[in-house]
Amino acid sequence: MSCAADPVAQFPLQPSSLEMLESAEFAAYVKRDDLLDPAVGCSKLRLIPALERSIAREGCDSLLCLGPAGSSLIAAAAWACRRWGIPCHALVQSQVDTPGARAAIANGLAQGCRYTPLAPGGSLRTATEHPQRMLAELRAGGLSPRVLPFGGAEAGLAVGYVQAGRELMGDLQALTPGRSSPSTIYVASATGRLACGIAIGIATVVPDRHRRLTVVPVGVSPAAPCTSAAFAAIVGEMLAACFDAGETLLRDVDEVLAMLHPADGLFGRDYGEPIAEGSTGSEIFERASGFALDDTYAGRAFAALLAREQSGGAPPVFWLSGRPRTPASSFDETQFTRLLRPR
Secondary structure: OOHHHOOOOOOOOOOOEEEEEEOOOOEEEEEEHHHOOOOOOEHHHHHHHHHHHHHHHHOOOEEEEEEEOOOHHHHHHHHHHHHHOOOEEEEEEOEEOOHHHHHHHHHHHHOOOEEEEOOOOOOOOOOOHHHHHHHHHHHHOOOOEEEEOHHHOOHHHHHHHHHHHHHHHHHHHOOOOOOOOOOEEEEEEOOOHHHHHHHHHHHHHOOOHHHHOEEEEEEOOOOOOOOHHHHHHHHHHHHHHHHHOOOOOOOOHHHHHOOEOOEOOOOOOOOOOOOHHHHHHHHHHHHHHOOOOOOOOHHHHHHHHHHHOOOOOOOOEEEEOEOOOOOOOOOOOHHHHOOEEOO
């Protein structure tokens, strides 16, 4: 199946680049999803086309995002809402104050998102009362919002990640002759859907080559999936959503699961809390690239790559799902203190 004929998840921007990064400490191909957009570049932008279709289909005129305060998905959704000319609201739970969280909030504010903090100690993964109350308030104000769930954890949106796997296969097939072709792909995993989409996409491009590739989801949150059963449920939902969107040449769940080999989770006591491994991974990456990774996602995934890969072998792929970018706009400190907790 060619990417050109793909009926789902066509991304409106240029594909992200694959670059070789080498230093005395490591060598890896880096998939640069942080370059998908200059302001809010991150893998979550791959969900936007499906979100746009669902908003149009459901006749919605606004968006209500649920998630942690420093969510890059909220910043990406605000970017999209500004482009569509509709209001974006976010009901968020507080998280630890880090540069990455501040950059994401600043980007969301710069794109016009209106943040509302959840009561201290509240969790949007389990709570229903607060989102329902805010939905009622928005509807009373004359809006018809579409709800974007925590982490974008919705199979119909996650089909956007399938194109990511196909895109990577095109990158690998275009490598300069003589370059070692990678066999392992490391990706930060909070909901697990990006890793599953990459595996599904790879499996639908070249029927046999995918059997030589391993996708390693690195858990970056205590709630991240870490078992075969958890990934089987996600893959099954995504395959069903792909089929509903017009896909016909799909692999079965077991064949996709055979490509997924989760790494032990790298997370602190709470979402977004910095950990030593993530900070060290970010520092090593920065020495080679000139820019730092965020401590919540990319730094932890890169730390797992460094711990598991032996020098001298085929370079792995590190999926750079995003990195902190602070917009030129400045915001009052109270905008951050009401949404973030001190370390």
